[in-house]
Amino acid sequence: MLENYTIENPEAVVFEEIATVSGKKIGLARLNVEKSLNALSLDMILLLMPKLQAWQDDADIACVWLEGAGEKAFCAGGDIVAMYHAMAEMPDEPVDEVVDFFHAEYRLDYLIQTYKKPLLVWADGFVMGGGMGLMNGASHRVVTERSRLAMPEISIGLYPDVGATYFLSKLPDNMGLFLGLTAAQVNAADALYIGLADFAIASDMRDNTLQALTNASWSDDIELNLATLSDTLLQRKLADEQMPTAELYERRDVIRSLMTGDDIQQVSAQFLAYETDDKLLSRAQATLKAGCPLTAHIVWQQLQFGGELSLADAFRLELTLSVNCAARGDFREGVRALLIDKDRQPKWSHNDISDVYADDLDAMFSAPWGESEHPLHDLA
Numbered sequence: 001m002l003e004n005y006t007i008e009n010p011e012a013v014v015f016e017e018i019a020t021v022s023g024k025k026i027g028l029a030r031l032n033v034e035k036s037l038n039a040l041s042l043d044m045i046l047l048l049m050p051k052l053q054a055w056q057d058d059a060d061i062a063c064v065w066l067e068g069a070g071e072k073a074f075c076a077g078g079d080i081v082a083m084y085h086a087m088a089e090m091p092d093e094p095v096d097e098v099v100d101f102f103h104a105e106y107r108l109d110y111l112i113q114t115y116k117k118p119l120l121v122w123a124d125g126f127v128m129g130g131g132m133g134l135m136n137g138a139s140h141r142v143v144t145e146r147s148r149l150a151m152p153e154i155s156i157g158l159y160p161d162v163g164a165t166y167f168l169s170k171l172p173d174n175m176g177l178f179l180g181l182t183a184a185q186v187n188a189a190d191a192l193y194i195g196l197a198d199f200a201i202a203s204d205m206r207d208n209t210l211q212a213l214t215n216a217s218w219s220d221d222i223e224l225n226l227a228t229l230s231d232t233l234l235q236r237k238l239a240d241e242q243m244p245t246a247e248l249y250e251r252r253d254v255i256r257s258l259m260t261g262d263d264i265q266q267v268s269a270q271f272l273a274y275e276t277d278d279k280l281l282s283r284a285q286a287t288l289k290a291g292c293p294l295t296a297h298i299v300w301q302q303l304q305f306g307g308e309l310s311l312a313d314a315f316r317l318e319l320t321l322s323v324n325c326a327a328r329g330d331f332r333e334g335v336r337a338l339l340i341d342k343d344r345q346p347k348w349s350h351n352d353i354s355d356v357y358a359d360d361l362d363a364m365f366s367a368p369w370g371e372s373e374h375p376l377h378d379l380a
Helices: 042-057 081-089 096-113 130-136 164-170 175-182 188-194 203-214 222-234 252-258 264-273 279-290 293-308 311-327 331-340 358-365
Strands: 013-019 025-031 061-068 073-076 119-123 126-128 140-143 148-150
Touching (some): 042 061, 119 130, 126 130, 130 164, 140 222, 164 175, 164 311, 175 279, 203 222, 264 279, 293 311, 311 358
């Protein structure tokens, strides 16, 4: 288990404490595996967790800045190849490597969601899957003209996790369901529209923004520091003419309509039957059609009830779902097809969304632990 885990790459996250003119410091953390697009690994998680906790408790740290190395991605998902090999060796049962990874990841995401200091995520480039978990809970979520946000789990037999049960259910115009079913990418303008980002700033303003924060007036008052960070970011926001076209916003009416129905069978059927030459919607249809049928059902269920759950309960549900997707579902096969053999021909356990029955779905939502044994039972 985790207490016996040895970090293999201590440089997977680089930390720095930057002095400011006010005497306070900015804690900077950089995901530092550029060749993998900063895919979130267990090493990264176990490096970030204690440092963020220490900075939260350090009176000298006024603000935290989290970013990714390079220009291509903040964090393009989770590092799931290692989990695949563990799943392949022990099929059909919960595997320690899988439980450990998701358990640690969700604890880190929960810490960020409940962080007691200003925390900025500079979400430049790709932000997918695990990267969305790191980004979404930050007090200040910054996108750039290069940002592309997505929850692509339907293509690997998982489902939108990392708190998505909680945050996708809050998006307007049925966009949470659309993103979960289609893996559609969200640019900066649309991220602001649907509430997945707070500020849009040009990518080449990164150094200028960080320098402005070192010159800002920080104090011991968290509310004032939150306002200081907001004011600094607002002064550097992208001009309207620099913003990409809000593609989802332009299609919000048709998406809202197509994603409205009594069940996932009805919604998926009407979406796939919709005749269109629109490239964005056509790509979305192709992804849903090729995606995991069991995932589609999980997405529907989690978004039907996600808005009623507390943040802690959402993460507890997700750990149950993730472990079951690995042990009983299609996660292993999805990773094989996309990342191991790369044949892009997954053999899902169900041929079609209409082939998934209630018992299949219930098995995904049944916790393999007792309530007091759940690894996340102690979340507030």
